[in-house]
Ligand SMILES: [Zn+2]
């Protein structure tokens with residue numbers, strides 16, 4: 095049984111209807127790793143529906159969280175906003191209503207592209223509308239019990255004047271510098287290190303501290319399942335305290351936990367250096383097909399670490415299509431819409447697109463010549479992703495341009511090899527046969543095979559490396575290759 099179906103089975107034993115929570119603090123560009131949470135939630139929803147249940151996903155944007163520091167991508171004056179809630183900080187680029195909206199909007203658009211339907215809640219709105227009102231009152235009244243639970247679970251000493259509520263100071267606008275000194279039925283009284291003191295209301299005057307806030311939203315939105323990063327799942331982490339606070343303070347059964355491991359993106363190479371930022375979700379979503387992004391998370395269990403390199407897409411595509419043909423559950427859960435795949439490997443499309451300068455008809459002709467049964471829409475779609483991937487993420491050695499003429503010199507060995515090789519090539523050879531022919535001819539003419547391969551690349555690309563030879567020559571056409579080097583062989 096697939097792990098997603100096992101989660102769905104466990105959940106359905108408790109109830110038929112489920113409410114799955116997700117949430118990310120929009121404090122900067124939202125990363126690919128954060129998508130794991132969203133994809134995990136979505137496949138659980140799908141599995142629940144497939145098994146006859148009902149489910150919806152909630153996305154809670156923690157926009158009342160404070161700006162923790164001036165991140166490298168922020169201008170100097172953002173020093174002044176450190177400690178203030180994200181929804182009250184201006185957009186660093188000036189295009190949105192607030193700092194948090196600037197990062198939230200592209201992320202939510204990406205969820206659309208990935209076919210993940212969520213109900214979006216902003217913590218700022220939930221607080222302002224009074225949704226947290228009762229939860230705050232309970233937390234303030236039972237703060238000593240909460241402090242005791244946190245202390246028992248984490249082993250941390252909680253200070254006597256600790257409060258589960260963080261008022262936003264009306265003087266300096268910060269949320270981390272205030273201290274609650276008293277409360278009544280309608281107001282919470284505080285002092286601030288800026289020298290200000292005053293009171294705020296229960297609706298939008300501040301927020302609960304994370305460990306209590308998380309539990310409060312379970313009870314407010316009636317959450318029954320939640321995927322979350324492994325830091326929350328660690329012993330003594332916020333899920334452990336959450337379970338006890340939920341049961342002992344709020345009398346609410348905590349949601350079914352689905353902890354997941356981090357996603358590590360390595361070797362961003364050129365793309366990262368030239369752009370100077372980490373890869374945001376929207377960049378990945380524009381460059382990779384949604385089902386492949388989803389499959390990246392679905393091919394392993396949530397507790398498995400993922401190392402991802404943008405060149406992995408070449409293998410990932412092949413693996414995905416193969417698994418889909420075998421009706422693999424993880425691959426099927428990754429699909430967002432119905433797509434007719436032909437058996438044209440993505441890596442071939444990457445090569446053909448460059449040979450044909452992205453002319454669809456030319457590519458289709460080359461594929462026909464190679465004997466592929468073609469699904470036009472699939473080839474067109476792969477071509478558009480291949481082009482974007484090459485522009486944004488592909489390493490330099492996979493990019494090439496067929497030069498109009500040969501501009502490099504060849505020594506005698508190279509000439510001898512190329513001319514006998516061309517003579518023995520024929521149109522009926524498969525890519526593998528062409529590849530084998532390189533070895534065969536190089537043996538005959540006593541030229542080192544690596545020198546032979548380099549000679550071919552030089553003749554096509556004016557450089558000594560390129561795509562796999564067999565398929566490359568097959569795609570270019572044997573005749574084309576013969577004509578290309580003909581001038582070397584005239585005596
Ligand atoms: Zn903006």
Ligand SMILES: [Zn+2]
Nearest residue numbers: 263266286288
């Ligand atoms: Zn203040």
